[in-house]
Amino acid sequence: MPQVILRIADEYDEPARAALGAALAQLGARRLWRWSGHAGSQHIERWWYLLRGRIIRVEAETYAGLAVRAPHDIVERLRDAVRSAASVGPMA
Numbered sequence: 305m306p307q308v309i310l311r312i313a314d315e316y317d318e319p320a321r322a323a324l325g326a327a328l329a330q331l332g333a334r335r336l337w338r339w340s341g342h343a344g345s346q347h348i349e350r351w352w353y354l355l356r357g358r359i360i361r362v363e364a365e366t367y368a369g370l371a372v373r374a375p376h377d378i379v380e381r382l383r384d385a386v387r388s389a390a391s392v393g394p395m396a
Contacts, residue, residue, distance in 0.1 A: 310379045311371045312386060315347075315364040320386075324362065324370065327385030328353055333360060 313320030328335075333353040340349040346366040353360040360374040360382075372382055 306376070307373050308376050308379050309371050309373050310383055311369050313370045315366055315369050317370060320370055321364070323386045323389035324372070324382070326389040327382055328355075328360070328362075330385050330389070331355060331381060 312324055333355040336352045336354055336359075338349070338351045340347070342348070347364075348366070349364040351362040353362065355374075355378060358375055358378060360372060360378060362370070362372050364370045372379060374382070
């Protein structure tokens with residue numbers, strides 16, 4: 305199944321990060337791995353989760369924002385769960 309990307313907020317938006325964390329927990333996702341690093345002036349963080357046998361990748365990157373990469377049906381569930389966890393503005 306193809307992966308889609310949902311941009312949630314700016315990378316430094318702590319309420320959006322908290323809402324995403326709550327949404328992942330609510331859906332039963334289990335964190336598998338976390339990675340972070342720097343590339344020039346950019347700070348990059350990535351987390352991998354397992355949900356119903358499928359991989360979800362969460363990315364926070366300077367200038368790019370906080371985003372989720374996952375199959376379409378999981379992205380739709382996460383979008384709804386994040387919206388209910390907090391008001392984070394428009395998500396694309």
